[in-house]
Amino acid sequence: MAACEPAGNSHLKASEPDNEYTTEHLPPAQPENRTEQGQLLQETLSSDPGNGSRVVHQAGLPEDVHAASVHVCEVMDKLGYSEAMVRYRQEAYRKRDIRLKWVTTGSKGEGLSSPCESDTDVLLLKKNILCKLPGHASLQLPDIITVFIMDGEHCHPGHFWLELDHLGNANITAPLFVHTNGKTYFSSQKLTERLKEIVQSVPGPTYTVSGPAVKHEFESERMDSVVALPIQQAMLSEWISRPRHHSWPSPELIQEISKLQAYLVPVGCKGSETKHMEWRLCFLGEQKLTNSFTECQFKLYIILKFLMKEELKPICNEMSSYIVKNIVFWFIESTQQELFYKETMFKCLLSCLQMLQQAIMDHHLSYYMFPGRNLLIGRINQSQQQQLIAKLNELIQEGPRVILRCPKVLEALYNMSPTELTEKSQRREEIEKLGLEWRYIMMKYIDLKDGWQQEEKDPDIITVKERIFDILWPLWRLYPFERIFKILNKKNKDALS
The missing domain is CATH 1.10.1410.40 (Poly(a)-polymerase, middle domain)
Incomplete structure (x- = not known):
């Protein structure tokens, strides 16, 4: 996975130096006493984790x-x-989801991974489409809503074909449909193929398609976005009513989850002959469970x-x-x-x-x-x-x-002293919190054509970025930013690892 990058100045990447801790190509420092500043720079770089041998601390794992x-x-x-x-x-992530009207899922939404640990998985909830089970009358819906009937007869449980019942203004074009037995179905595979065509027409390597997800990078955050279609009916009757003997989930949590809408995502069942037609159930309630x-x-x-x-x-x-x-x-x-x-x-x-x-x-x-x-x-x-x-x-x-098969834990148990571990932890958390703050602020520019230019001038973002850079490397102001960008990038990755 690509290294996480410090906030901002993404337009300078073309002129960055090699991604190494090196001062070979840096210009002289701005203060007059350049020899002294150069020594400080070299000491700073050479003392970073990963540039020298580590002392092995034999604290290890207790026997009990x-x-x-x-x-x-x-x-x-x-x-x-x-x-x-x-x-x-x-x-x-909950605050950001409210602002952007999407849902962050996976380990990011669960709060269980740091920025560099995994991609950000996002569900894009479609508001002008509704799916319903056969035999259920639709609610009184505006004519602009596109309605599909869920057909599970041909599928493994938890997967459905979507038969077109009413075409509203959901911008679903004819090539996305499959016609069979006199009925019209919305093909999950054709949707992903169409998404691939769309993103390939976008200049630059920013967007790609992998499976049902549109993968893109925005200001160093790697995101996987998946379209999700809402379902009219509750789909959790069996889950809600099944006997439980150990009070988890609690009755209150079950009640809360039962009120959440279920969705369909464009993923077919592995090995299915009709995988290209199928859509898979997903439930936002899963995140309520992990949050508990x-x-x-x-x-x-x-x-x-x-x-x-x-x-x-x-x-x-x-x-x-x-x-x-x-x-x-x-x-x-x-x-x-x-x-x-x-x-x-x-x-x-x-x-x-x-x-x-x-x-x-x-x-x-x-x-x-x-x-x-x-x-x-x-x-x-x-x-x-x-x-x-x-x-x-x-x-x-x-x-x-x-547990010693987990590299992160093994490193902390045997290769870091308690003091080193505590200091790195405090530094990591401060940088991560600032990074989350920066991402929340800059999301107000995400849909603007010149968003990055406005973002660069936002005083709140500038303040947060400078605080991050000061923690990563107090000497960063002494050098032209475009020449030290990758040094800061590497330090940021190390701090968050």
Whole structure:
């Protein structure tokens, strides 16, 4: 993934120096005592993490499983996963969503990843389209609303064809439809193909299409935007009414989620012969569930995502954090809530790994929100299944030491002193909070043709940018910005890693 960049001055990228910590091509510093300033510059660069050998600190992992759980929870606080930081991110993205009228999903919306850790997933909610189940009368709708009837007869549960019932002004053109058996359907594949044609006509490499998502970068933030069509009816009757024995989700949370609209996104079922026609259910309530996680629960989820990325995804690329999320949902629902605390996190982790292993053995993992859908269908071949089962058995046998397979945690446990870890944590959080503030301010310029020019002159943005640069490198003012942009970029990436 590309490095996250400090805010602003994106128009200077063409003249940036090589992306290294080097002063070779920098002009002399502006103060008269250039020798002294040059020495300070070199000392600053050479002292940054990654430019020299590290001292190994043998704090490590306690032998006692409860003590190890607590210690790793505390280390994760310093790595950017404290409860306070998670809640801060959740609120920052919620405020931005209100301003932009979209929904940030995935790890960003959940508050569980820093700016450089993953792309930002966004749902673009269409207001002039409505999907409904057959046999249900439409609400009194304006004639401008386009209406589709959801046909699930040909699909794996949780997927639907969309039959055109009424064409309003949704700007859905004839090439996006498929005609079969005297009916007209909205093709998910044709929509993504059309999106690809549109973005390829946009000058420059800013936009691309991958699957259902339009991928683009705005001021160093990499975003995946997916169109989502609203559904008239509630789709969660089974989820709402099923018996629960351990008070999660709470009745209040179930009631809150039941009022949220469900959506369809242009993704077909893996391996389906009619994948090109299918649309998949999604629920905004999932984020309400992750937001309700306790500290132990969300750290459990994060560690499982680390292990998925490092150990399982290399075996099978279809293994995703979404599969992990559903394992965690099922595990929390089936476990007494009193058992989730710092001391038990590793025991919970091993139980989740066992649950995942069993799901892979069975080649079946029910979607938590809509259990009829099997999340593993068409994703794992027999060879991958055997390798994944063996790898999970290996991880489970390691017990608490499985955490050492997570590079971030391993680095913090063995290669950083407590003081170094604390100082880096404080610096990272300050920079990240400022970055989130900057992104919120600059979003008011996102739809303006000359937005970047106006943004450059915004006094609030200038203040935030300069505060970030001062933290990253106090000497930055001594040099022309266009010559040190990549140095600041690299420092920003290191600070947020």
